[in-house]
Amino acid sequence: MSISRLFAIIKKEFTQIKRDKPSLVISIVMPLAMLFLFGYAVSTEVDHIPMAVFDQSKTQESRDFINAYRNSLYFNPDYYVDNIDELNNLLDTGIVKAGLIIPPDFSQYKNKMTNVLLKIDGSDPTTARTALSSGIMVSQHFSNKNTEEELSKKGMHIPNIGIDLSTKVEYNPDLNTLTFTIPGLLGLVMQNITIILTAFALVREKEKGTMEQLIVTPIKSVELMIGKLIPYILIGYTDFLMVLALSIYWFCVPVNGSIFLLLLLGFDFIICALAIGMLISTAAKTQTQAMQGAFMVLLPTIILSGFIFPREQMPSVIRAISDVIPLTYFLDILRGIIIKGVNANLLLNQIIVMTSMGFALLLIAVLRFRKRLD
Amino acid sequence: MDYVIELKDLTKRFGNITAVDKLSIKVPSGKIFGLLGPNGSGKSTTIRMICGIIKPTSGHGTVMGFDIVKESEKIKKSIGYMSQKFSLYEDLTVKENMDFYSSIYGLDKKERTERERIIIDMMELHDRENQIVSTLSGGWKQRLSLGCALLHNPKFIILDEPTSGVDPVSRRLFWNTIKKLTSEGLSVLVTTHYMEEAQESDFVAFMFNGHLLTFGTPSEIIKENNSNNLEDVFIKYVNEHGGMDKL
Numbered sequence: 001m002s003i004s005r006l007f008a009i010i011k012k013e014f015t016q017i018k019r020d021k022p023s024l025v026i027s028i029v030m031p032l033a034m035l036f037l038f039g040y041a042v043s044t045e046v047d048h049i050p051m052a053v054f055d056q057s058k059t060q061e062s063r064d065f066i067n068a069y070r071n072s073l074y075f076n077p078d079y080y081v082d083n084i085d086e087l088n089n090l091l092d093t094g095i096v097k098a099g100l101i102i103p104p105d106f107s108q109y110k111n112k113m114t115n116v117l118l119k120i121d122g123s124d125p126t127t128a129r130t131a132l133s134s135g136i137m138v139s140q141h142f143s144n145k146n147t148e149e150e151l152s153k154k155g156m157h158i159p160n161i162g163i164d165l166s167t168k169v170e171y172n173p174d175l176n177t178l179t180f181t182i183p184g185l186l187g188l189v190m191q192n193i194t195i196i197l198t199a200f201a202l203v204r205e206k207e208k209g210t211m212e213q214l215i216v217t218p219i220k221s222v223e224l225m226i227g228k229l230i231p232y233i234l235i236g237y238t239d240f241l242m243v244l245a246l247s248i249y250w251f252c253v254p255v256n257g258s259i260f261l262l263l264l265l266g267f268d269f270i271i272c273a274l275a276i277g278m279l280i281s282t283a284a285k286t287q288t289q290a291m292q293g294a295f296m297v298l299l300p301t302i303i304l305s306g307f308i309f310p311r312e313q314m315p316s317v318i319r320a321i322s323d324v325i326p327l328t329y330f331l332d333i334l335r336g337i338i339i340k341g342v343n344a345n346l347l348l349n350q351i352i353v354m355t356s357m358g359f360a361l362l363l364i365a366v367l368r369f370r371k372r373l374d
Numbered sequence: 375m376d377y378v379i380e381l382k383d384l385t386k387r388f389g390n391i392t393a394v395d396k397l398s399i400k401v402p403s404g405k406i407f408g409l410l411g412p413n414g415s416g417k418s419t420t421i422r423m424i425c426g427i428i429k430p431t432s433g434h435g436t437v438m439g440f441d442i443v444k445e446s447e448k449i450k451k452s453i454g455y456m457s458q459k460f461s462l463y464e465d466l467t468v469k470e471n472m473d474f475y476s477s478i479y480g481l482d483k484k485e486r487t488e489r490e491r492i493i494i495d496m497m498e499l500h501d502r503e504n505q506i507v508s509t510l511s512g513g514w515k516q517r518l519s520l521g522c523a524l525l526h527n528p529k530f531i532i533l534d535e536p537t538s539g540v541d542p543v544s545r546r547l548f549w550n551t552i553k554k555l556t557s558e559g560l561s562v563l564v565t566t567h568y569m570e571e572a573q574e575s576d577f578v579a580f581m582f583n584g585h586l587l588t589f590g591t592p593s594e595i596i597k598e599n600n601s602n603n604l605e606d607v608f609i610k611y612v613n614e615h616g617g618m619d620k621l
Binding site: 002004005007008009011016019020208209210211212213214216217218219 | 425461473
């Protein structure tokens with residue numbers, strides 16, 4: 001293997017990337033766009049649900065009740081209506097996701113059981129589920145407090161017995177969605193960039209016909225392959241560092257575990273992505289086909305790897321598919337190191353599986369790539 | 375006599391298709407050798423075997439004394455190749471393409487500077503060194519292709535339909551360059567569909583259906599066949615060996 005030939009290929013490849021707009025956009029703009037889009041848009045936290053109120057009682061008691069909803073922060077009871085049709089209309093148009101209907105005799109609740117209706121828009125289950133549970137909670141709390149007051153007026157107390165549950169949330173005590181999403185995003189960005197760019201670069205020589213000239217030169221297939229891959233390893237890894245820096249300093253998601261281990265395993269994962277990109281390139285004849293191939297691979301990995309949807313909930317067949325996706329293991333590793341701060345011992349399974357997958361994929365890719373050159 | 379190409383019973387089969395059938399030929403060095411034949415006659419397969427890109431099914435051959443199977447790496451180092459389709463990097467500049475190919479051929483910095491200057495002079499590529507190749511016209515691209523194929527100072531150059539789609543003036547310039555280089559000792563293998571170009575060769579060979587039909591100087595071949603020019607000979611051969619319907 002000749003080092004000067006290797007350098008010539010690397011230099012040429014970087015010059016081409018510099019002149020190729022799509023490659024530049026993919027390597028610089030795409031990781032940032034993905035980080036900020038996913039960082040801000042993927043949020044499963046639901047609060048301040050817009051709510052309509054049909055208050056037929058219009059008393060101090062009913063106002064206290066509505067305020068209890070507002071103070072819970074889960075609801076924004078900002079739409080006051082005068083009839084049920086108006087409330088239904090607001091729900092239909094989607095302006096509000098919930099509607100509270102308070103009966104005219106609401107103020108009597110201290111003396112008799114009073115029925116209040118909370119209507120919820122169930123089309124988005126995530127919002128609906130939050131509205132349902134927090135709606136019940138607010139009402140129960142309000143009701144319990146009243147019972148307590150009524151009893152104490154009569155000189156009675158609720159006996160202090162029963163179970164008092166204390167809770168302690170580990171790793172991400174504030175239940176911050178970003179803390180969960182951002183580490184996964186690191187893996188996703190690195191995977192996507194590396195796969196797309198690698199597949200593109202290897203197909204380009206074939207599509208443009210420049211391969212025809214290369215094969216009559218003394219260049220060896222291993223030199224060509226390594227020379228073409230090094231630039232994309234560098235770009236993929238630089239993107240990884242860039243996203244990591246932004247997640248620490250911009251999104252304030254600190255790395256709780258060893259950053260050295262993280263950097264090492266990041267390199268490990270790049271090998272997987274590189275091999276997948278190479279495999280796509282051996283099957284594609286044009287850059288368009290390579291793009292289609294890349295998206296066929298990327299889409300399932302986004303959905304199945306556990307990046308957004310928890311794998312624990314997947315049916316066993318789907319879960320089995322997610323088991324053969326390298327990103328699945330890398331996400332476990334990223335979240336383990338960044339969020340939980342665990343060491344390599346506890347991630348040993350994932351590390352072994354991911355590394356073996358990487359080498360197996362790389363072996364197949366190299367063999368297929370060489371066969372195509374000869 | 376010194377031969378640049380010596381092939382003995384060279385055969386290449388792809389499955390049950392025999393692309394080249396027992397081809398035997400000896401081409402003297404320092405001459406222009408025109409390999410003629412219709413599309414699909416086995417010319418490209420022959421060239422690919424000569425370059426050491428594909429291995430023959432049977433038979434053997436040498437190029438500049440190197441075995442085409444065992445010493446293909448040496449062959450690749452010592453020949454220049456220019457393909458019919460422009461196959462340099464369109465998104466690089468003239469200079470960048472030259473730099474790339476001289477590094478691939480292992481030229482050191484001093485050799486590179488010197489050879490690049492010679493090629494730029496020869497192909498009259500001054501003022502275009504920093505131009506992106508995709509903005510060059512057909513004739514200039516062809517000159518650059520030839521230039522890059524000559525960068526490492528090969529003694530033998532293979533030109534696969536080098537002038538297809540090039541205007542007559544550029545074609546004439548191209549042939550003048552080739553002839554001048556031959557007079558300095560370069561051996562040339564050229565395939566072409568233009569018979570008036572083939573007439574410029576020192577030797578020509580006709581291939582059809584993987585077989586070598588004839589080999590000799592253009593004037594000998596014209597005389598043997600009682601024709602006026604190579605074009606008539608070409609058509610006559612095609613008709614005798616299966617006719618136009620086989621094309």
